[in-house]
Amino acid sequence: MSDPTESLGVVPREVRLRDLRPTETPTIIIGRVVSVQRREITRRSDGGRRPVLSGLLSDGTATVRFTWWDPPADEIERGMVLKAGPVQVREFRGRAEVTFNWRTQVAPASAAEMPALTESDLPSVAIADLHDGDEGFRLAARVVRVRPKTVTVGEERRLLHEGILLDGSGTLAFTAWSDFGLVEGEPVRIVGGYVRAFRGRAQLVLDERSHVERWDGSGLPTADAWNQSGPTTIASVETAGGAEHTTLEGVVVGLAPPSGLVYRCPTCRRSLSKGLCRLHGSVEGEPDLRARIVLDDGTGAATVNADRPTTERLWRRSLDDCLDQLRRQPDPSVLEGQLAEALFGRRLRVKGRASSDDFGLTVYPETVEDAGPPAELEVAALERLARGEAP
Amino acid sequence: MTGREPAWRVFAHEFRASVEEEKGTGDRAASYVLSPIGARMNRVLAVGTLTPPEPVGRDPTNPFLRANLVDPTGTFQVTAGGFQPRALAALQAIQGPQRSLVVGKANLYRGRDQTAYVSIRAEALRGIGEKEYRTALAEALRHTAQRIDLSTRLRAPTAPTDATDRSVTAAPPRWLDAARRSIARYPTADPATFRAPLAAVVLALQGEEPASAQVPQSAVPSGRVTVTRTPPAPLEAPVSSAVRAEEASFLDIVDDLSERSVDGYADLKEALALALQGGVGPHRAEELLNRLEEGGVLEEPIVGKVRRA
Numbered sequence: 001m002s003d004p005t006e007s008l009g010v011v012p013r014e015v016r017l018r019d020l021r022p023t024e025t026p027t028i029i030i031g032r033v034v035s036v037q038r039r040e041i042t043r044r045s046d047g048g049r050r051p052v053l054s055g056l057l058s059d060g061t062a063t064v065r066f067t068w069w070d071p072p073a074d075e076i077e078r079g080m081v082l083k084a085g086p087v088q089v090r091e092f093r094g095r096a097e098v099t100f101n102w103r104t105q106v107a108p109a110s111a112a113e114m115p116a117l118t119e120s121d122l123p124s125v126a127i128a129d130l131h132d133g134d135e136g137f138r139l140a141a142r143v144v145r146v147r148p149k150t151v152t153v154g155e156e157r158r159l160l161h162e163g164i165l166l167d168g169s170g171t172l173a174f175t176a177w178s179d180f181g182l183v184e185g186e187p188v189r190i191v192g193g194y195v196r197a198f199r200g201r202a203q204l205v206l207d208e209r210s211h212v213e214r215w216d217g218s219g220l221p222t223a224d225a226w227n228q229s230g231p232t233t234i235a236s237v238e239t240a241g242g243a244e245h246t247t248l249e250g251v252v253v254g255l256a257p258p259s260g261l262v263y264r265c266p267t268c269r270r271s272l273s274k275g276l277c278r279l280h281g282s283v284e285g286e287p288d289l290r291a292r293i294v295l296d297d298g299t300g301a302a303t304v305n306a307d308r309p310t311t312e313r314l315w316r317r318s319l320d321d322c323l324d325q326l327r328r329q330p331d332p333s334v335l336e337g338q339l340a341e342a343l344f345g346r347r348l349r350v351k352g353r354a355s356s357d358d359f360g361l362t363v364y365p366e367t368v369e370d371a372g373p374p375a376e377l378e379v380a381a382l383e384r385l386a387r388g389e390a391p
Numbered sequence: 392m393t394g395r396e397p398a399w400r401v402f403a404h405e406f407r408a409s410v411e412e413e414k415g416t417g418d419r420a421a422s423y424v425l426s427p428i429g430a431r432m433n434r435v436l437a438v439g440t441l442t443p444p445e446p447v448g449r450d451p452t453n454p455f456l457r458a459n460l461v462d463p464t465g466t467f468q469v470t471a472g473g474f475q476p477r478a479l480a481a482l483q484a485i486q487g488p489q490r491s492l493v494v495g496k497a498n499l500y501r502g503r504d505q506t507a508y509v510s511i512r513a514e515a516l517r518g519i520g521e522k523e524y525r526t527a528l529a530e531a532l533r534h535t536a537q538r539i540d541l542s543t544r545l546r547a548p549t550a551p552t553d554a555t556d557r558s559v560t561a562a563p564p565r566w567l568d569a570a571r572r573s574i575a576r577y578p579t580a581d582p583a584t585f586r587a588p589l590a591a592v593v594l595a596l597q598g599e600e601p602a603s604a605q606v607p608q609s610a611v612p613s614g615r616v617t618v619t620r621t622p623p624a625p626l627e628a629p630v631s632s633a634v635r636a637e638e639a640s641f642l643d644i645v646d647d648l649s650e651r652s653v654d655g656y657a658d659l660k661e662a663l664a665l666a667l668q669g670g671v672g673p674h675r676a677e678e679l680l681n682r683l684e685e686g687g688v689l690e691e692p693i694v695g696k697v698r699r700a
Binding site for chain 2 (some may be wrong): 002231235236238239251253254291294296297298299300301302303316337340341344345347359360372374377379383385386387388
């Protein structure tokens, strides 16, 4: 294809997506279509319709959003490699974006034309530095948890592996769409992963283009040390916007609704509201116990979603026992009051995933234990603290 | 910062020295009581020995109880009314002095003479064992000492920059924010004076507290602050049931008048005249009116016209 910029006597420059900046120099890019969507925009002036294609392009160093005005009628599919130039580069919320307009020549290219990435081209990063949208980095971390999971994508059932990575700076959840044979405790070096936000938290996604290799992991914290780490403050988890796996300790200061006896949809297990399921309408609800415990450590408060076994254990009462009481005394709010009384003021230690939203921090616990008073209070240390001496 | 307000771990000496507040505006905005050493309390968690409550007010359909919670540094006033049925029931059940844990809203009431009265409006409370008590004391001691430290550092003339001082940067953001707000409101307070009463907490942790936990107030030095605008809070003078009765009958008069008036307001002169007929002297009635306006029960948006707030 001919390049219209040649006539201007300016040599267009091929730029890696990571290095894209708004510039006067004609720019050529090459990248693989990660996602694409065709729309039509209605012109305000005459009501005419103009087709536009938009999506994401990636070349392994970065992913940028593209907008393609008046695209060809041919199908542009995910996975195609495109070469385009000159493109218009803009910056939106600190990220580069490209627009293909009437001057832009766009053509399919082969994967071989993509910039060859050697390891040294990619910066080495720590988990704490990773943000939504990042790619083109090297990460050395330890797999501290990995679990297989089967999901249905369209018609297809796929096996993926979910887990948690750990380095000296923090933890990161990951989803691997290919089986890399990851093993808990193993240190790995990862190239070709990318970061996506999932439930408000950064998550590493590994696919068939990612590369994982083992190494000795010197300098990485061990899985044991991580498992046995003591409680952290609720404030620090709030600041971090959640955590893949955290240990919190605090006092139960109350219960958030709905707590106590709830009824669930027999099909989808959602809590019923006034006997109705959001999805399945009027159904015969199945009784269940739950507790949304408000845990407070003085630096912040979190809602801990306790399931039935946990609620039964903390309450020392069973669902059957509660239903029995309900038959004698048909007022479920009595049960909620009794649950609140049984839990209020208890010091609990909770381990699990924490996520943060407008309503604050919610913990999905794996374990909930009575923390109990420490065997020995460090009275001498507390005395120094009271006097204002360094502990 | 979103989410639920945390329950600040405070001792009575800090709580009682709190005379500043931030009133929330707008829908469901939270109000805070600020302590001189940087607790910005919407909610508090306190432990101590709870004494049997006494009823306040004479209306049997609107029960309101008040009790004392004594910790090694002083006494909290704890209240519960009909809007806190569980706390009310729990308070009613207290027969004798009992080690207790109380969670509730920090409440500040300012009298006509600008004297601040702080109390905890209990949301929930329960009796606790000795070990739980000591664990909670230790926690409150750690938090209080950290607040004193943080407030002292931030008040230093050459205040450390956030980037250099780890004790400042490591503090929970909420604590840091609270400490700065408190310094603005108590510019002359000396955090160090809040340290001495902690010795009594250490004694209690060593198990040397009198069994009754009724530490005489005079024996414990209490952290005091002088604020140019308002004096430190003395012990709250209990409002007698006679005064409550007067308030109630005055409110009845106002309700009655505003119901019959065209604009929905009670004429103040009329109300005072009726109160006089009811045997409340003019000076006394003025006092009543002031207290009800201060307490947010009545408002006077137009001079001479009052109505329920």
